[in-house]
Amino acid sequence: MEEGLLSKRSKYVYNILLEEEGLASNLAEAGKKVVKLNRGDPAVYFKTPKYMIDAYVKALRSNQTYYSRAEGAKTLINAVIKRYKEFYGLALSEDSIITTEGVSEALYFINSSLINTGDMAVIFRPYYNQYMTTLELHGGRPIFADYDERNMWAVDLDALRKSLKSARSNGQIKRVKYMLVTNPNNPTGTVLSRRILSGLADIANEYGIFLISDEIYDEIIFNGAKFTSISEVAKGMPYAILNGASKNFDATGFRIGFIIIPEHDRLSSELKSKMSDYARMRLSVNTPAQYAVAEGISNSKEHAKAIKEMVSEIEKRINSSVRILRENEYLDVVRPNGAFYIFPHIDIKSLKFRNDKGFVEGLLKEKLLQTARGSGFGSPAHFRIVSLATESILTDSMKKINEFCIKHAR
Numbered sequence: 001m002e003e004g005l006l007s008k009r010s011k012y013v014y015n016i017l018l019e020e021e022g023l024a025s026n027l028a029e030a031g032k033k034v035v036k037l038n039r040g041d042p043a044v045y046f047k048t049p050k051y052m053i054d055a056y057v058k059a060l061r062s063n064q065t066y067y068s069r070a071e072g073a074k075t076l077i078n079a080v081i082k083r084y085k086e087f088y089g090l091a092l093s094e095d096s097i098i099t100t101e102g103v104s105e106a107l108y109f110i111n112s113s114l115i116n117t118g119d120m121a122v123i124f125r126p127y128y129n130q131y132m133t134t135l136e137l138h139g140g141r142p143i144f145a146d147y148d149e150r151n152m153w154a155v156d157l158d159a160l161r162k163s164l165k166s167a168r169s170n171g172q173i174k175r176v177k178y179m180l181v182t183n184p185n186n187p188t189g190t191v192l193s194r195r196i197l198s199g200l201a202d203i204a205n206e207y208g209i210f211l212i213s214d215e216i217y218d219e220i221i222f223n224g225a226k227f228t229s230i231s232e233v234a235k236g237m238p239y240a241i242l243n244g245a246s247k248n249f250d251a252t253g254f255r256i257g258f259i260i261i262p263e264h265d266r267l268s269s270e271l272k273s274k275m276s277d278y279a280r281m282r283l284s285v286n287t288p289a290q291y292a293v294a295e296g297i298s299n300s301k302e303h304a305k306a307i308k309e310m311v312s313e314i315e316k317r318i319n320s321s322v323r324i325l326r327e328n329e330y331l332d333v334v335r336p337n338g339a340f341y342i343f344p345h346i347d348i349k350s351l352k353f354r355n356d357k358g359f360v361e362g363l364l365k366e367k368l369l370q371t372a373r374g375s376g377f378g379s380p381a382h383f384r385i386v387s388l389a390t391e392s393i394l395t396d397s398m399k400k401i402n403e404f405c406i407k408h409a410r
């Protein structure tokens with residue numbers, strides 16, 4: 001075994017969000033109480049709605065514990081079809097939807113089916129870290145486009161056009177397999193405008209790039225923002241939507257996601273059929289969880305109540321956290337209007353830290369606050385705070401962040 005046991009590509013497998021886990025558990029073992037502001041898991045703070053738990057138990061009690069249809073139980077697929085019709089006026093057929101073990105598995109399927117070694121994908125920075133690891137694990141490389149922090153984290157369409165134009169002139173464009181946008185965004189909490197999304201659809205169309213929109217937070221919208229699904233602006237062109245039960249349905253541990261490919265052009269049909277092969281290769285997704293999510297979606301009255309309560313709490317928690325952080329002269333914070341993250345810029349030069357990693361480590365050791373460094377999302381000199389804990393925990397934590405910065409000012 002001269003080459004070593006592990007594959008070369010396995011070096012890309014890494015989860016930045018769990019990077020400080022060792023240090024955090026050492027602190028916990030030493031009797032310290034670490035506040036975890038690093039994982040975007042709503043089910044830790046808001047209980048998964050009871051009507052969904054009841055549906056899960058009912059599925060178990062009626063022995064729905066067998067392999068489901070590989071692409072997803074029909075009950076769930078039909079619930080998703082109804083949701084997209086009601087929400088976005090989108091007409092989906094049964095074969096347009098593949099159920100996955102969370103969006104995480106959807107990312108695997110997509111990269112494994114599209115990416116040959118040396119192929120590329122347009123990734124917007126800051127990105128959800130799993131986009132990069134799954135792309136690189138499959139031998140792909142990113143073409144980065146930046147969300148513009150000075151412009152409320154909107155996409156700079158001109159800069160994107162410019163980089164694709166140069167990829168076209170140097171012949172790389174043929175290897176660009178997809179463009180992946182996150183709306184609302186993790187880690188910035190930004191909801192993209194309809195104008196930006198239309199611009200992205202036009203650019204993807206012009207360059208013949210398959211457009212993917214990760215809309216896993218599409219109901220967690222606040223501060224007066226209006227959400228536009230890519231399906232409202234990308235009609236008639238190849239595209240896919242990623243979504244699931246983890247965030248809107250507050251059921252991260254159910255592990256249910258969807259790949260939705262609405263159109264019937266050659267690229268869309270080819271990918272749909274391959275996604276079905278992938279689903280069949282791993283037989284099934286958790287069957288009782290699918291029935292629970294089907295009920296989660298179909299019982300629109302219960303869902304509307306649950307999501308309204310959760311989003312209004314998140315809005316309060318985000319806004320009060322941002323208010324406190326804005327008193328801090330070493331941080332710049334764009335106020336989020338979706339998801340549940342805050343992604344402050346750190347004025348590293350004015351603090352006694354070399355980089356965001358040092359900042360995040362210091363915050364954990366001294367103030368017992370576990371956050372995630374921005375460089376893990378492709379944006380150094382930032383850090384990500386998950387704003388899901390109770391308002392009193394968050395208020396206390398934000399004050400500690402401010403004290404920490406003052407203490408370490410140059």
Ligand SMILES: Cc1ncc(COP(=O)(O)O)c(C=O)c1O
Nearest residue numbers: 040102103104128186244246257
């Ligand atoms: C933008 C985004 N996509 C996908 C995921 C993964 O979701 P799932 O639980 O469905 O695998 C997350 C989780 O935080 C996310 O923030």
